[in-house]
Amino acid sequence: MxxxxxxxxxxxxxxxxxxxxxxxxxxxxxxxxxxxxxxxxxxxxxxxxxxxxxxxxxxxxxxxxxxxxxxxxxxxxxxxxxxxxxxxxxxxxxxxxxxxxxxxxxxxxxxxxxxxxxxxxxxxxxxxxxxxxxxxxxxxxxxxxxxxxxxxxxxxxxxxxxxxxxxxxxxxxxxxxxxxxxxxxxxxxxxxxxxxxxxxxxxxxxxIAISKPSEGIDQRAYLVYDKQKMDLLKIILQDVNYVSVIIFASQKTTVKLLAQELQKQGIDAEGFHSDLEQAKREDIVSRFRSRQVRVLVGTDVISRGIDIVGISLVVNYDVPPDPEDYVHRIGRTARAATTGTAITFVNDKDQQRFSQIENLIGYPVEQIALPEGFEAGPEYNPAKKSNNPQNRRRFNKNKNKNYQKQKRA
Incomplete structure (x- = not known):
């Protein structure tokens, strides 16, 4: 019409x-x-x-x-x-x-x-x-x-x-x-x-039925442990074709740490979170819109509150807690008949969430092998609880500490 x-x-x-x-x-x-x-x-x-x-x-x-x-x-x-x-x-x-x-x-x-x-x-x-x-x-x-x-x-x-x-x-x-x-x-x-x-x-x-992700979005997923995420992100951002990038993280503290680390690497990145003064937030959005800032790191407020055409890459640093938030997040790219890429980091703890996302959109997201030189990530088994051996060792270590304290007491 x-x-x-x-x-x-x-x-x-x-x-x-x-x-x-x-x-x-x-x-x-x-x-x-x-x-x-x-x-x-x-x-x-x-x-x-x-x-x-x-x-x-x-x-x-x-x-x-x-x-x-x-x-x-x-x-x-x-x-x-x-x-x-x-x-x-x-x-x-x-x-x-x-x-x-x-x-x-x-x-x-x-x-x-x-x-x-x-x-x-x-x-x-x-x-x-x-x-x-x-x-x-x-x-x-x-x-x-x-x-x-x-x-x-x-x-x-x-x-x-x-x-x-x-x-x-x-x-x-x-x-x-x-x-x-x-x-x-x-x-x-x-x-x-x-x-x-x-x-x-x-x-x-x-x-209007919950729309599936745009066909113009190239969706990918990496199975990674948390300690591998930052190194993987740096490699992904080396691709000069990603001229405008949004990185989503679920926690404000993660947003701040990511922005700081990327800035140390010489990447034009800004964190976008509620601790910033309003004038600073508006300035960041304006500079991102005009391509003076290449990477914007923020929480889900960006997925609903900012409408910018021409975003070439969306990275989910962690899997969003609500499957529909995934559609909102990756919907920042491939807007207005453009194309874009959406990459999600899936650790061992978030696999069940990611499986729910795949059920919502109606198809599996392509899983990409980690780059050469990376240790193997977790296997994809959404029905199984976290199987990260490092987590188990950390738990046992803490348990042993408590045991030693009780013994000394």
Whole structure:
């Protein structure tokens, strides 16, 4: 379906034409007509499917048809990075409509907070916010929400996982009773459905099946022990064809150590984690986007909150705990009809997790032999518990120490 068939106002269509938006994605084709009718909606769609435009275009269309200097829509998101990214997308889509927007998030300086307050007071049309900072504004000043028509929860599953349920309910209590509520989630577990029943009215459900990894992604796996991972990573990064790389690690401490080690090797790498000041995080993303930084190391917040075309390699330094997170992670590459490579390091302890990933995507991931000179990695046997002899020796050593202490006592 073409965007010209949705009946948007000419100003919005002009903006889409300038951005070369022509054919709607499945999530856009199914949800835009529902949103234009005014129904509440639950939509299950992954990052990278075009869901931001799916809800923003009908909202911008509504704003353009009834121009007012008032808050018309609030989009709630889990992270600062996602708030900034959506606000940038809104600016592009709304260029000819005159609609205004602002991203509201914590972590900035006092000047940024005052700018946010002023925009709210002056009636900015669209607010993209993280829950904590929005509550701060709602409780510290009078916010006129009488003209609000749309409230969107984007990546609702992430927000619930991060413990924002009570914050969301508190925000909803400030909103007018008559409004359209839209909930977008990458997954649809029971807790999301139960939560939706609390705040949505007779919602229409749209479920875009969890997409398999793009055919443009060359997926590979190495069976390695933890002590082999760094040396293997260094060898992989010697390939000059990998010009833009994201490395995922599940722990913030691992992110920091990896970034430091790669920097010591002369690799343009930056760690991306919550301990960084907001200005530093934005600077890192900007430099990575412009190819000034070759390697970005981070946790799963990157897999959902940053949309950058042209990433040539994704490395899972460890296997993600949730199989669907694997699809999100490797989905950072091969975007917008490009190709890319996704490599996962599978140690002896993560094999069962990796087997669940293969079950989800419906096929085995190709296992690559370790480079010449490496000791053999663990055998792939997901049904078996960790069989790393080094782990057993370490355990026995600790056990012997405890025994000696007891003996001396």
């Amino acid at each position: 073409r965007f010209t068939e949705f009946g948007f106002v000419p100003e919005l269509e002009e903006g889409l034409e300038s951005m070369m938006f022509e054919e709607a994605t499945p999530i856009q084709e199914q949800t835009i007509p529902i949103i234009k009718k005014g129904s509440d909606m639950i939509a299950c769609a992954q990052t990278g499917t075009g869901k931001t435009a799916a809800y923003m275009l009908p909202i911008l269309d509504a704003v353009a048809r009834d121009a007012k200097e008032s808050i018309r829509a609030i989009i709630l998101v889990p992270t600062r990075e996602l708030a900034l990214q959506i606000d940038q997308q809104i600016m592009g889509m709304s260029y000819y409509t005159g609609a205004t927007s602002i991203s509201i998030y914590g972590g900035g300086d006092g000047m940024g907070y005052e700018q946010q307050k002023r925009a709210i007071r002056e009636g900015v049309n669209i607010i993209v916010a993280t829950p904590g900072r929005l509550i701060s504004h709602l409780t510290s000043m009078k916010v006129d929400l009488t003209h609000l028509t749309h409230f969107v929860l984007d990546e609702a599953d992430s927000m619930l996982d991060m413990g924002f349920q009570d914050d969301i309910l508190r925000i909803v209590s400030y909103l007018p009773k008559k409004k359209q509520m839209l909930l977008f989630s990458a997954t649809m577990p029971l807790k999301i459905r139960n939560f939706a029943r609390k705040i949505l009215y007779q919602p229409v459900e749209v479920n």
